[in-house]
Amino acid sequence: MTEIFNFTACRHLTQMFFAIIFFHCSEYVLAVFFHGKNSVTVKSLLISPNYILAMICSSVEYLVEAYFFPELKEHWSISNIGLAMVVIGEIIRKVAIITAGRSFTHLIKRYHEEHHTLVTNGIYKYIRHPSYCGFFIWSVGTQIMICNPLSALAYVVVVWRFFQLRIPYEEFFLRQFFGSEYVEYARRSFSGIPFIK
Numbered sequence: 001m002t003e004i005f006n007f008t009a010c011r012h013l014t015q016m017f018f019a020i021i022f023f024h025c026s027e028y029v030l031a032v033f034f035h036g037k038n039s040v041t042v043k044s045l046l047i048s049p050n051y052i053l054a055m056i057c058s059s060v061e062y063l064v065e066a067y068f069f070p071e072l073k074e075h076w077s078i079s080n081i082g083l084a085m086v087v088i089g090e091i092i093r094k095v096a097i098i099t100a101g102r103s104f105t106h107l108i109k110r111y112h113e114e115h116h117t118l119v120t121n122g123i124y125k126y127i128r129h130p131s132y133c134g135f136f137i138w139s140v141g142t143q144i145m146i147c148n149p150l151s152a153l154a155y156v157v158v159v160w161r162f163f164q165l166r167i168p169y170e171e172f173f174l175r176q177f178f179g180s181e182y183v184e185y186a187r188r189s190f191s192g193i194p195f196i197k
Ligand SMILES: C[S@@+](CC[C@H](N)C(=O)[O-])C[C@H]1O[C@@H](n2cnc3c(N)ncnc32)[C@H](O)[C@@H]1O
Pocket: 096, 100, 103, 104, 105, 106, 107, 108, 109, 116, 117, 118, 119, 120, 124, 128, 129, 130, 131, 132, 133, 170, 173, 174
């Protein structure tokens, strides 16, 4: 066991710990800031059963590889690319949440509310789903940061597929709320996720 928890593992696990704590706490704090404490539940921490399962798989992969293939974890340049992705993904996501303000909700709105205005300024001018783009980069980055090749690939596939289903669903309601204004906006902007229109 002491062999597994060497300097490299301690650095990886510390980075991972802070990345996860910062991500989830800041999601919650921003939700409280924009919507008020009474409208926010623990769901705003964004910790779902599937997410926990993904984290468990990632931890198992890390431990197995750190034990049987310790040299795999020593690729510092790859790990630093992952760390940069975590930071960049986090910044993109939080800039999106702050730009959208009250229009940003963790749950997809199916009914139009008065305060819900179409956001097309700032980062939304170029990217239609910047918070999803940021999460995609952040989540894959966490796995690259700890040199987990299998989980990195699995996260690309699973998170991409999640957004492939979620984006058309979300846009169906946005077209209902904002009509041609949204259609025109969608035409001139990039979804933020590769290969999703
Ligand atoms: C989790 S947020 C994600 C927002 C956006 N998809 C993104 O990635 O930044 C979902 C909520 O944001 C709202 N939303 C998405 N794009 C929006 C926009 N451009 N203007 C206003 N509300 C938007 C949706 O109606 C939905 O209720």
